[in-house]
Amino acid sequence: MKVYPECAQCLLRRIMYETELGGADMMQQYAAMKLAIDALHRDFSPEICSAEIATGVHKGVYELLGKDPYADAKRKSNEISLRLLPKASKMVEESENPFKTAVLCSIIGNVLDFGIRNDFANADVLLEKFDSLCEEGLGHDDTDDMRELASGKVVYLTDNCGEIVFDRLLLEQLRKMGAKITLVVRGEPILTDATMEDVRELGMGNLADKVMSTEIFAVGIPFWDMPEELDRELRSADLIIAKGMANYETLSETDYGPIAYLLRTKCRPVASSMGLKKDINAAKLYR
Numbered sequence: 001m002k003v004y005p006e007c008a009q010c011l012l013r014r015i016m017y018e019t020e021l022g023g024a025d026m027m028q029q030y031a032a033m034k035l036a037i038d039a040l041h042r043d044f045s046p047e048i049c050s051a052e053i054a055t056g057v058h059k060g061v062y063e064l065l066g067k068d069p070y071a072d073a074k075r076k077s078n079e080i081s082l083r084l085l086p087k088a089s090k091m092v093e094e095s096e097n098p099f100k101t102a103v104l105c106s107i108i109g110n111v112l113d114f115g116i117r118n119d120f121a122n123a124d125v126l127l128e129k130f131d132s133l134c135e136e137g138l139g140h141d142d143t144d145d146m147r148e149l150a151s152g153k154v155v156y157l158t159d160n161c162g163e164i165v166f167d168r169l170l171l172e173q174l175r176k177m178g179a180k181i182t183l184v185v186r187g188e189p190i191l192t193d194a195t196m197e198d199v200r201e202l203g204m205g206n207l208a209d210k211v212m213s214t215e216i217f218a219v220g221i222p223f224w225d226m227p228e229e230l231d232r233e234l235r236s237a238d239l240i241i242a243k244g245m246a247n248y249e250t251l252s253e254t255d256y257g258p259i260a261y262l263l264r265t266k267c268r269p270v271a272s273s274m275g276l277k278k279d280i281n282a283a284k285l286y287r
Contacts, residue, residue, distance in 0.1 A: 001249040003050040004269035008040055011057050018061055022069030035060035050269070051220040051249040058190060059217055068189040077112055077162030077192060078202065080126055085165055091134065092169050099150075099177070100143045102170040103262060107281045108133045109163030110244050110264045112192070126162070139265075139280025146260045146285055147177075152238030154179040156208070157221065157251075158186075159244030159263075164194040164202065167243065171207040182233050183208035187215040193246075220250030245270045258287040 015036040019029045039057045062068075088105040095101035111133060112126060154174055158164050164185075174181055183204070186193040196213055198204075205211055215227045221242075234240060240259040242251055248261045248270060261284050265271035271278040 001050055001252045001270065001273045002046055003044065003048055003053050007050050007269060008044060010267070011040065011054055012036060015057065015061055018069045019065070021073070022065040022067060024065060028064065032061045032064050035064060049250060049253050051246050052224055054219040055217070058219065070192050074161035074192050077160065078165055078198065080124065081109060081162040081165035084127065084130055088166055088169060099147055099173045102173045103143050103283050104134065104138055104281060105166045106163070106170045106243065107262050107264060107283065109166035110159060112160055112162045133281070136281060138283055140276055140282040140284050142260065142283050142285035146239065146283065149239035149258060150174055151178045153236060155182045155184060155233050155237040155240045157184045157240065157242045157247050158194045159247060160192045161194050161198055163243065164198055168204060168207060175207065181208040182210045182212065184230065185213050187213040188217040190217055190219060220246035223250055223254050248274065258285060260285045
């Protein structure tokens with residue numbers, strides 16, 4: 001997905017949020033904003049992928065802060081989601097369509113997003129809204145088509161912490177269907193995205209045949225600097241399951257496929273690019 005004009009203000013708001021979250025003083029905040037503005041001035045173009053621009057904007061700020069500003073938020077997201085997991089698991093077990101329900105639960109975890117203007121910038125809100133999000137169901141539903149491809153080799157691209165807890169339910173369904181699963185997380189901490197540390201702490205390694213990372217600091221899947229092993233995995237997949245907006249923003253620039261994007265359409269540019277309404281739970285398959 002190419003960058004939209006309004007993406008610039010969203011990025012700058014998030015940078016300000018990161019500096020506050022990371023405990024930066026006033027002068028560090030000035031420096032962080034200058035780095036972000038300089039990166040936007042250098043890279044902001046209608047010909048460039050939104051996530052590639054975002055990677056450049058965030059990289060300088062992370063180096064300035066010298067730490068992961070989202071570390072506490074990520075831990076809390078996992079804790080909140082673990083509290084909800086038994087309820088979600090029961091929903092899947094009692095469902096007439098466990099695969100579809102597991103897809104829905106995995107998408108509901110995607111509503112969490114810190115640093116943008118939405119109702120889910122605090123993990124506690126998920127406890128309050130979980131039932132109503134389930135009742136919404138899928139605003140776009142390609143799960144039947146997904147199911148036809150899901151018994152082969154599946155590359156599962158994770159997104160946020162918290163959300164990855166609910167991914168367990170879908171991974172379990174895929175394994176029951178006979179899928180051979182490669183689970184992929186981010187190579188370095190960036191935003192609230194899950195890393196190898198989360199896979200270890202949540203004990204999710206046994207749900208996949210292989211666990212690997214994107215290897216580098218990047219928003220989404222770094223097609224501009226793609227690790228060779230990850231490229232091979234994606235090209236040999238019978239189905240790629242890509243969680244969240246950043247994975248859509250990057251993979252929509254590539255020829256990998258088929259790809260099932262599972263996400264909440266939290267912003268207008270992504271919703272518009274996908275031909276979907278904003279603020280819906282979507283499972284959309286591109287062959």
